[in-house]
Amino acid sequence: MMNRYSVNEFVEATKQQDKGEGLFELETPRLLEINLDNQVWAKTGAMISYRGKIKFEREGILEHGIGKMFKKAFSGEGTALMKATGNGKLxxxxxxxxISILQLNGESIYVSGNDILAFEPSLDWDIKLMKKIAGVLSGGLFNIRLEGHGMVAITSHYEPLTLLVTPHNxxxxxxxxxxxxxxxxxPEFVADVSFKTFVGRGSGDSLQMKFTGNGFVVVQPYEEGRSSDDS
Incomplete structure (x- = not known):
């Protein structure tokens, strides 16, 4: 019983392990290890540790696909990504x-700006501004469209749920x-005035995203921006 709760036991139970999964590796369900050997895009501020020689550069992502008229208005959103370059473990x-890791094999996916964690530079990407709901979203004014071959890591509060969309559903x-x-x-944005009655929150509560066609939508059991209410 002397070893129970010992420092050595803690280190053994929590130490980093190489799982041989490649570039992106889930060290824990909430911690991503990147075995960096060139370059990767990551959410600014998401780095918690690294070893090796890695250089970080902030990137003004609004310069990549949105007119300059938006750049000034949403400059706070303009540094949401950073480039990590070098060799090491990030x-x-x-x-x-x-954290969920997705391997894209030619598919494309949209990810909310709140929920992108990292992606390979081999993927084509573009910023899409959601102007219609800029006043509704808590910091999620934009989403990122990724396409091609490579890995992307996305985040969700708690376990994500994927809903299949069909033309008739x-x-x-x-x-x-x-x-x-x-x-x-x-997605199209639809207002349901009656919905607001049930939620009893601000003016944006009645705005919903409607997805039609063939595909899927990933949701989380949490609303971004509600943390101040929860604390």
Whole structure:
């Protein structure tokens, strides 16, 4: 019993392990290890530790696909990604959110700006500003469209749920609980005035995202921006 709760036991139980899974490796469900040998895109501020020679550069992502008229208005969103370049091990996390790794094999996916953690530079990407709901979303003014071959790591508060969308069965979601959706879906924003009566929150509560077509939508059991209410 002398070894119970010993420092050695703790180190043994929690120490980093190489699982041989390649570039992206889930060290724990909430901590991503990147075995970096060139370059990767990551959410600014997500680095919690690294070893090796890695250089970090902030990137003004709004310069990559949105007119200059938006750049000034949303400059706070303009540094949401950083470039990590070099060789070593990079550890990323985002507020203890659960991490999911997706290997894209030619598909495309949209990810909310709140929920992108990292992706390979081999993927084509573009920023899409969600102007219609800029006043509704808590910091999620933009989403990122990724396409091609490579890995992307996304985050969700708690376990994500994926809902299949078919032409005869559209899916409606709360914008603040929407994590990602398949690239062939185009959400439209619909207002349901009666819905506001049940929620009893601000003016944006009645706005929903409606997905139609063939594909999937990923949601989380949490609304971004509600943490101040929870604390």
């Amino acid at each position: 550890y990323l996390a985002d507020q203890g959110k659960k 559209p899916v409606y979601t709360d914008p603040n609980a929407t994590v990602a959706w398949s690239g062939d879906l185009q």
